[in-house]
Amino acid sequence: MESAGNIAEFLREKSVLVTGSTGFLAKIFVEKVLRVQPSVKKLFLLVRASDGCSVEERFQNEVIGKELFDVLREKHGKDFDSFISDKVSAVAGDISYENLGIKDYGVREQLWKEVDIVVNVAATTNFYERYDVALGINVMGAKNVLEFAKQCRKIKMLLHVSTAYVAGVQEGLITERAFHFGEALRPDLKVDIAEELELLEEKKNQIHAEKKTKEAEKEAMKELGIQRARIHGWPNTYVFTKAMGEMLLGHTRGDLPLVIIRPTIITSIYKDPLPGWMEGARTIDSIIIGYAKGNISSFLGDPQMSMDLIPGDMVVNAMIASMAAHTNQNSQFIYHVSSSVRNPVKYSTLLESGHQYFQNNPRTTSDGKPMKMTAMHVMKTMTDFKRYMFLRYRLPLEGFR
Template identity: 30%
Template sequence: MTAVPAAAFRRSAVATAAGPTLDGRLSELLAGKKIVMTGVTGFIGEQVLWKILTELPETAPAVLVRRKGSASARERVIGLVKKKIFTQLREAAGGAEQLVDARIQVIEGDLPNVPELPADLDVVMHCAGDVSFDPPIDQAFTTNVIGTRALMRRMIEAVTDEAGNITKVPHYVHISTAYTAGRRRGAIPEAPHEHSIDYETETRAGLAMRELIEAESRTAEQLTRLRKEAEREHRAAGFLTTAADTERRRKDWVQEKLVEAGTERARSLGWTDVYTFTKALGERVVADLGANLHVSIVRPAIVESSWLHPYPGWIEGFKMAEPLILAYGRGELPEFPASPDSVVDIVPCDHVVNAILAVCATVPEVGRPEYYHVASGARNPLTFRELYDHVRSYFTAHPFDGGERGAAHLPQWQFPGATSVERLLTNSERAHKVAERVLARAPRSERIRKIARDLDRARVRMTFLRRYLGLYNEYAQSELHFVDDNTLRLTRSLHPDDQPIFAFDTAVYDWTTYIEEVHCPSITEPVRRMDAIRRKRGARPTTMKDLSRDTAGSQALAVFDLDGTVMTTNVIETYLWARLPELSKLRQAAEVGAVLRKLPSYIKAERRDRGTFLRAVYRRYQGADLAALEEFVDNEMAPHVLSRLSPDAVRRIRAHRAAGHTTILITGVVRPLTRPLRPLFDVIVAADLATDADGRCTGFLTGPPLVGESRAAWLRHFAALNGIDLSRSFAYADSHSDQPMLAAVGNPVAVSPDVPLMRAARANQWSMAEWRIKPQAFRWTMPK
């Protein structure tokens, strides 16, 4: 008996069975044909349109494009042909608008809301679809099943007369995916997949999931859990901020559960994810509605950058492999749960486009769909181990420039298996949670902010790994072999003159050239360019707006917090400054001891609500003589206060005044302690101590202290009364409790922020500044 190597089964022989072939050049076979396309703004659709306009001059493309915001479908297509690959076509036509008007029919519509299609259509090419592997279940069904059905029905209407007779039989070309095979193993023929799934029933159930999950998200139990999570993070900022974050969490939870529902339903029926599941059901829709039509179904594998056209390495956006390749090059992908000998079935985009157009030129038998796999695994297999070796070889020769840190360290993959990789990731996630709990209790400093930034980067990496491991784990271990006999027969029937420009034989290129010289350079080039721009800019100490160019004048406010922003103090410290000098040495020691004993409860109160914390501290002013306190501040304490001001803050305040802005200090500090700062500010909003008939402090305030959301409310009211434009105004603060105030203006600046505010500033792209303060005296030195 002759031994046959397993790899031999990957090779495909030329099929002997009859099937459509090409009899002539594509430009002749498709001359005079109108091809209605969907998905033209997508990766494959864009290149299909370019290829038609470039190589098929007598073919008329009509594109179905939806409005996007205020941009009409025509405006979006004009924007599309302004891209680089259309340059020669655009210049030859005299401009983007001229090119669209001369060559492209634009149909405004969407899936599944498909408008009437042109009656003179010959081919409908359905390239659109939800290409995310993990869309919400209702979205996947709407796009891939309902959208496909709506398009085919409109196509049939377009070629059916009033008597119900089909005037001509169009060719429907459906772009699917090779992975509609699901969790099967072994050879996958170019044929319908056998299954008994009722797509009508599954579609109704998939759409109903949103209503079910939305209802569950609004139950008392679920809302309580989400609210408590939001309160733990945002309580200091106020109830409205917490409420907004609770609703954000609810919506995120709904999306997460819809994705989870899609994934689990797909896997329960034998598919890897809801994308491949709904694409498989979409194929069944095509077969049912195409009983009286010419039907072809094209199933590409993993589509990546082009081999030759429009130029080597052409790609739009990141597809399946790019994020993983870039993460590896950055040293951020320590392992991957791939089987080293599994085939990763990559095919260049231009091969897919050429195959689609060749299929469009065929005439399949009515009611007998033809299937085409556009894949490389049958005759040019690439294993995950080989892919890893090529990527590592590329980055070894061309590492990312890490600046002062040098080149990134490239991990050495050992392919330990999915279980080991999962264990490594889980342990890292647990360690990260512990670090976050410790960080939450750490005192504020630049070092702590650096640790927080490092933790944030680690969290982003772990989130990335968790998502991609979940999405691609099964693809990385699949044992599918896509038979491509039909596709091979079609490419071999290409006219000799079409071979240079329309070939799609995936055996013609070698992986070393494609990955190391075409694909990796293409996807890393824009990343390297952005890195170079960042290095050229250098590290900037601040991103604040240049006030010398500001023209808002009196229409703008400049609002400053005090403690930690303008001045290196805290409420307890300023209380001791003001209170201790009037006490005897014995009573000073007693007062300091009492404050220290209460310190844990003060800290706990501040974490719950800053207003409660301030009231608790100010109760200690009970019995103090207010007039004497003011006199002491003016005569003795003023130099001590001014020595604690940040020179950076003072310069910024004076710059705002020079620009004509109204400067405002909003602080929880009691008003007497702000008296030395009156020359700097036009308005000072502070806490006012209530007094009795003798002028002695009662330990209470005359009104609630302005903290959290109340500061934002005060600003809006002040602005409305004084004709201020908050969108042109500025605010400066250091604490997460001031997030609402910063969000109320158009130019927020987080100054030496605590970790939660730093994260909010980064998320909202607010300016950040480090204002360093070097007091002339030791921090706990008392005024004399």
């Protein structure tokens, strides 16, 4: 692997198209590129919006306006706005549509002429998303990005962000190998993407014929996704559709260089540019928030198990390094990005550090008094959990009754 300086040099005078640019990971990627290689030629950010005005508004409020860019803002001072204007261009579009939903032919032609690298970060990460939405973004959206990249005359590679959990529920060493087209996690079945799309349309037609409410339709679409995922061996709609997206990319890429990055649970920034920066409540954060609010006092699980965490800036570093390593190589490369083996983070670390933090920085009640935080009670077996629930809750309730 090349040195950090050479990796940054690789980005000089490159034009990069980034999808999902208002999302957490894409913002870290954009900030990193602008900070380490100010001589990048152009970053084109695909933003979902109805017109140019709202695109610019979302770009300013949801990307550049974030505190994540404070280091870069301080570095350029009064020239920050002109630097951003020169280096970054927000483009109205949506990967769910052909040509990425870019309606202006002049803009499409500019991208086809200038773009060297396409980075697809756009995805719906809801585990139990509506099946039609997940298929539209994670599967057909990936295909639309690939077809657009093929039309870019200077294209050197497509980098696609997937998830390590396309592997489903497995134990042991998970290899960095590509899915065969149509491969299911259940060996007796095959995944037929065309069939899944047909099944989806049939279900939607049935729902409309039955004149179900929007809420009923939403629940039916969610249930269909979960059902199809579990039939083929995946635990939820998200990882099932991400796996299908990978299959479609690998099968139809032709000779286009393709890198697939499979991170595990992405957490806050570790080091650069803003240690601890996080946006929204992500996967593991719901447990932390529940504990901080006093809503979660016990947990069923093994404290010695690995959480498979990876900081967002480390994922971005891996993305950029793989771009530099594999540009113009007409093959497919897959990387798992995780702390699972070399530097595992156990649940016990989360419990201990969480308790320590809220002891030193207690939440306060409405009248300003500090709230007492007790250590979370962890049970390793269902028997222990049932015993705890009986003694802690059911027995006192029976007494009150």
